[in-house]
Amino acid sequence: MVTISLCMIVRNEEAVLARCLDSVSKAVDEIILVDTGSEDRTKEIAKRYTCHIYDFPWVDDFSAARNFSFSKATMEYCMWLDADDVLLDEDAKALMHLKETLDPSVRVVMLPYQIAFDAEGKPTFSYYRERLIRNGQGMCWEGAVHEVITPIQPILYGTAAVTHRKVGPGDPDRNLRIYEKQLAEGKVLSPREQFYYGRELYTHGRYGEAQKIFQAFLDSGAGWLENEIDACRQMAYCRYALGNEAGALRALLQSLELDVPRAEVCCDIGKHFFDRDQYTQAIFWYETAASRERDDRSGAFVQPDCYDYIPYLQLCVCYDRLGNLKKANFYNEKAWACRPQSKVCQNNHLYFQSKQI
Incomplete structure (x- = not known):
């Protein structure tokens, strides 16, 4: 089993820090917390979980702070989280399984980062991030903001998603x-x-x-x-x-x-024509969106609904406005299958029933 140092940089995170550490502490072997100038109870809360707490003067450079946190790690892998991130129960279990099965020759583990959600809690915006970095391999954070580590092979794509649960505007x-x-x-x-x-x-x-x-x-x-x-x-x-x-x-x-076109782009183009009542053109682009294969591992900002729910729902509306109620109902049912709790699809279903479709 490999070992993991959780490396975090924090500042005034008393509202969310315990939530984050509660969700991940059992899956890591060491917690490194670097404080960049908290004026609240952040350090007090951190002491419940770790004695490895360091101060780092904020210099408008996230990479500098993250590299400092990694420099304090003593385990085989460095894992980073922001204080408003959490691991859901199933993802914490997936991380534990990853620890038990990971080949230590892997230098970088990419994990899904889920940052936006619908009313049902389903991710609507996600992408893979370099999440576990083999310690001592010379990989460093770059960029003062939107910082990044350039991964080195071998790279593994895992399933243990990190969920971003922001509290307040920051x-x-x-x-x-x-x-x-x-x-x-x-x-x-x-x-x-x-x-x-x-x-x-x-x-x-x-x-x-x-x-x-x-x-x-x-x-x-x-x-x-x-x-x-x-x-x-x-x-x-x-x-x-x-x-x-x-x-x-x-x-x-x-x-x-x-x-080749991404489904997200196809939905944007479809919306352009839809907003101008050009439904035949819109149909072409929404059908193209629904036909595209989703590739979460591309590293792109993936909007999952653009590959099924959104184009199906928009196709329903397009065909309804063109008077083809049978096809409109067909696509509403496909959208509804993607989101069984969708009130829009439920209302559409009642509408088509009233039309005896």
């Missing part, structure tokens, strides 16, 4: 502030940092600036494929917000020059 301006501080100091952003800087600008409603950053990122040709595809989507959202609807569609179609 500091929504922090990441943008760090990027703009770096730019003011003359730093040249890497392609990955440029991509995430564009996303931060978009989130803050600075659509014109974000569009320029995404365009420069795409023009460079130096980005990672999945980030380039997502940049096309983000650029489209900027252009919609700026009233450039034709340009938005061109941005979405630009992603098709990069690789």
